[in-house]
Amino acid sequence: MSEETSKAAEIADKWRKKRGSLIMALHEIQGIKGYVAWEDAVMLSERMDVPLARIYEVLTFYNFFKLVAPGKAVISVCTGTACYLKGNDKVLEKFKSELKIKEGESTPDGMFHLQCVRCVGCCGLAPVCVVNGKTYGRMTPEQVPEILEEWKKAFKED
Ligand code: FES
Numbered sequence: 001m002s003e004e005t006s007k008a009a010e011i012a013d014k015w016r017k018k019r020g021s022l023i024m025a026l027h028e029i030q031g032i033k034g035y036v037a038w039e040d041a042v043m044l045s046e047r048m049d050v051p052l053a054r055i056y057e058v059l060t061f062y063n064f065f066k067l068v069a070p071g072k073a074v075i076s077v078c079t080g081t082a083c084y085l086k087g088n089d090k091v092l093e094k095f096k097s098e099l100k101i102k103e104g105e106s107t108p109d110g111m112f113h114l115q116c117v118r119c120v121g122c123c124g125l126a127p128v129c130v131v132n133g134k135t136y137g138r139m140t141p142e143q144v145p146e147i148l149e150e151w152k153k154a155f156k157e158d
Pocket residue numbers: 078079080081082083084118119120121122123124126128
């Protein structure tokens with residue numbers, strides 16, 4: 001567990017069982033990291049006993065909350081059963097080799113962060129990857145360089 005994630009776990013424990021405390025916990029986590037990462041939302045859900053869907057409802061309702069680190073493309077490779085069976089492990093390998101990082105890591109320039117996530121809810125499009133909320137379905141390893149180029153261009157235009 002990274003130092004930031006263990007702080008987020010402490011925050012979840014602190015606010016557990018206090019009424020209306022979810023927003024306070026999310027505020028504190030964002031205060032540390034600048035955003036609320038997928039793994040923090042999952043951890044809050046488990047530790048505070050709040051459904052993940054409810055946490056995402058709050059995160060997307062308030063503009064204040066950010067789901068990705070500022071200026072960073074977060075690549076989420078779905079490792080749920082449907083996506084795994086359709087070969088997302090090869091897509092993940094391609095992202096790793098193109099970016100020269102492992103899952104859970106960011107590129108040295110901070111532009112890309114690679115993570116594995118559980119089912120993102122669109123198994124019909126398996127294998128699926130999500131980059132900053134944009135879904136890419138029926139992924140093949142060949143698409144990986146195109147997607148990286150797309151996001152590099154998007155950052156240049158900002
Ligand atoms: S298993 Fe990947 S979207 Fe459901």
